[in-house]
Amino acid sequence: MNYSAKQTENHIDNSIPEYTDEVARETEALYQKVSKVITRAEWPQFAPYIYEINRLKKLKDAVILAHNYMTPEIFNCVADFAGDSLQLAQEAAKTDATVIVQAGVHFMAETSKILSPDKTVLIPDMEAGCSLAASITGADVRLLREQYPNVPIVTYVNTSADVKAESDICCTSSNALAIIESFDSDEILMIPDQFLARNIAKQTTKTIHTYAGSCEVHEQFTPDSIKAFRKAWPDAVVIAHPECTPEVVDVCDFSGSTKAMSDYVHNNQPSRVVMITECSMSDNVSVQNPDVEFVRPCNMCPHMKRITLPKILDTLRNMTHEVVVDEDIAERAKMAVERMLAVTS
Ligand code: 13P
Ligand code: SF4
Numbered sequence: 001m002n003y004s005a006k007q008t009e010n011h012i013d014n015s016i017p018e019y020t021d022e023v024a025r026e027t028e029a030l031y032q033k034v035s036k037v038i039t040r041a042e043w044p045q046f047a048p049y050i051y052e053i054n055r056l057k058k059l060k061d062a063v064i065l066a067h068n069y070m071t072p073e074i075f076n077c078v079a080d081f082a083g084d085s086l087q088l089a090q091e092a093a094k095t096d097a098t099v100i101v102q103a104g105v106h107f108m109a110e111t112s113k114i115l116s117p118d119k120t121v122l123i124p125d126m127e128a129g130c131s132l133a134a135s136i137t138g139a140d141v142r143l144l145r146e147q148y149p150n151v152p153i154v155t156y157v158n159t160s161a162d163v164k165a166e167s168d169i170c171c172t173s174s175n176a177l178a179i180i181e182s183f184d185s186d187e188i189l190m191i192p193d194q195f196l197a198r199n200i201a202k203q204t205t206k207t208i209h210t211y212a213g214s215c216e217v218h219e220q221f222t223p224d225s226i227k228a229f230r231k232a233w234p235d236a237v238v239i240a241h242p243e244c245t246p247e248v249v250d251v252c253d254f255s256g257s258t259k260a261m262s263d264y265v266h267n268n269q270p271s272r273v274v275m276i277t278e279c280s281m282s283d284n285v286s287v288q289n290p291d292v293e294f295v296r297p298c299n300m301c302p303h304m305k306r307i308t309l310p311k312i313l314d315t316l317r318n319m320t321h322e323v324v325v326d327e328d329i330a331e332r333a334k335m336a337v338e339r340m341l342a343v344t345s
Helices: 021-034 043-059 072-077 085-094 106-115 138-147 161-165 176-181 194-201 223-232 246-250 258-268 279-288 309-318 327-344
Strands: 062-067 081-083 099-103 120-122 153-156 169-171 187-191 207-209 237-240 272-276 293-295
Touching: 021 043, 021 072, 043 062, 043 072, 043 309, 062 072, 062 085, 062 106, 072 279, 072 309, 081 085, 085 106, 085 258, 085 327, 099 106, 099 309, 106 120, 106 161, 106 327, 138 153, 138 161, 138 187, 153 176, 161 327, 169 176, 169 327, 176 187, 176 194, 176 327, 187 194, 194 207, 194 246, 223 237, 223 246, 237 258, 258 272, 258 279, 272 279, 279 293
Parallel strands: 062 081, 062 099, 099 120, 153 169, 153 187, 187 207, 237 272, 272 293
Antiparallel strands: none
């Protein structure tokens, strides 16, 4: 992936932080928070990084914005704000911090930079991509415009700034239907996630044209696998992310963004739940819902899993890796993202 980025190689401090008595004492309250999903034996590996990251954050006026798919030690112990793609974009637009560390994938960091051009936006691993973002370029969108003249182009935020810049408006999985319905047009081109587009198409009278992109994590779930979970745990509620195929969503009890899935569990308190999404979701939602039992068939997002505590610490120590977006592209992409935020608010 050809990310536009500035990388500084002059590392200042690469020492491995130690698990001292002070670290143990100062991080004990955080350990209690995650004790359901992290064992006492594992904690000394995480605690020194957590302690040092939280110290450096204050020193450098940095905020960590973490996606719901981050591992529990990141989500619960160093994130200043955690949420779905829409919430992260909203938070990036309003934070007062000088530095944003994006604990998520590259398109999320780019969205933060687009909305906060004067801030320093850092990502712990520049290679944290996304199969959806990789499926389409700005040039592809220009061709699609010729193919579908006068049809509004609604672009999922899981795309590069270049693609957003060619679009009429962005959407996330939590506001896609509202965005589609905000247009008078009876036809919409929804790119690049074919499955999200088909799931939304079931909820509207508009004609939705789709593109061939997909999420490599969610497309792996099949209706047969859902039926097998139901057979094994007949009392379980099964909830899925709308990046799954419509055939999978059809045999689940609920579908929504990562925030909507988390809210569903919180509000309904099912005795047992199966989350058809990325693996860390169950860990994070289970910490917040101790009375719910989680069945954990999941698929791992290899891009999200590139973000680790040692890399976050390295980012804060050395102020790497800075995400930069070409000014003209950023300006046009910002319009598409801000239109989305205006509809959502
Ligand atoms: P959410 O907006 O629902 O958090 O989804 C982002 C994502 O990448 C899911 O795979
Ligand atoms: Fe992209 Fe899928 Fe990973 Fe989300 S889970 S970041 S859509 S590859």
